[in-house]
Amino acid sequence: MTFELKILGSASATPVQARHPTAQVLTVSTNNYLIDCGEGTQWRMLEHRIRPHHLRAIFISHLHGDHYFGLFGLLSTMHLQGRTQPLHIIGPPGLNEVLTTQARVSDMHMGFTVDFTAVDTEAHAVVYEDAHLTVSSLPMRHRIPCAGYLFAEKPRRAKLLKEKLPPGLRPEQLARLAQGEDLPADDQQPGVRHADVAGQPPAPRRYAFFSDTLYTPALADLIRGVDLLYHEATFLEELKERAAQTHHSTARQAAQLAHDAGVKQLLLGHFSSRYKALEPLLVEARAVFPTTELALEGLSVSL
Secondary structure (H helix, E strand, C coil): CCEEEEEEECECCCCECCECECEEEEEECCEEEEEEECCCHHHHHHHCCCCHHHEEEEECCCCCHHHCCCHHHHHHHHHHCCCCCCEEEEECCCHHHHHHHHHHHCCCCCCCCEEEEECCCCCCCEEEECCCEEEEEEECCCCCCCEEEEEEECCCCCCECHHHCCCCCCHHHHHHHHCCCCECCCCCCCCECHHHHECCCCCCCEEEEECCCCCCHHHHHHCCCCCEEEEECCECHHHHHHHHHHCCCEHHHHHHHHHHHCCCCEEEECECCCCCCCHHHHHHHHCCCCCEEECCCCCEEEC
16 A cells, blocks of 8 residues: 655755745545645646545645645635535644635635644643544644644554465355454354454554654654654854744754654655755765765655
C-alpha cells in the first residue's frame, strides 16, 4: 500500500523565487492528506496533478500566513468544481472563525460539509482517525499556538503464502483468509487458521511533521523510531540566537533531535530567505545525522 510524502513548498514567510510556502501532501493508499496550505498551494497541486477532490483531510499547524493563506482559495476551488463529499480540517483554535468570516463576507456557500477539529496545541493527543491512519498532535513551541502532527499507519494484514495454503480452497474461502479470517472445519476439509497460512505483517509506517518550533529535546520521546521526520530548519547554527528569538530551529538542532529520537530519515525545511544556497544547511545537519535530505519542492519520499 502506498505511503508517500510529496513536498509542495519549503520556504519560510518571506517569498523567494522558486521556493513556495509550506505545504505537503501525504498519500496513504488512495487517500491524500494535505499538511499546511501556504499561499499558492492549489497551484502546486495543479503542477503535480494532485486533485483537490481527492483530499480526505487538511492539517494546519498554526495561523501564520505562510502556513495557511492558501486554504480559503483551495476551499473555494473545491466548491466551484462541485465537491460534495465532506472534508475534515484539523487546526488550531481560531481557524474555524477565520474561515467562517471569509465565507460570510464573500457570500460563499460551500456545497460540501467542513468537519473542523480544534487542536489543543499543548497536548499530544489523537486528533483524527480513519481506516488507514491515526493522527496525533505534537506540541510545538512557537510565538503563537502551533501543532505538529504524527501520522501513524494502522496495522496491515499479512499476505497469504501460496506454499502454505491447502489444496482445494474455493475463491470465497481464499477471500476470507485474505481478510484475516479463520476458516472453520466443514464436511469437506479441516479448518484453516489465517496465522498458519500467512507471513509476517509489514511494520506500520510513521511520519512526523514538525512545524515552526523552538528546539525542544523532549519531543524526541513522542516520535521515537519514526520512519521519517520533517523538522523546520530556518537557520544555520551560527544564528541560533536569532532562532531562539523568533521561536525557530537551526539545521543542527533538527539533526540533533532526529539523532536523539532514533528516526530513520530526516527532512529539513522552512528555509529562511537569506539562504540563496541551501547546501550549508544540509552539510551542518549531516555532521550530526547523516541520513538527512532537503525538503525541496517536488521531492517525493516513499516509505
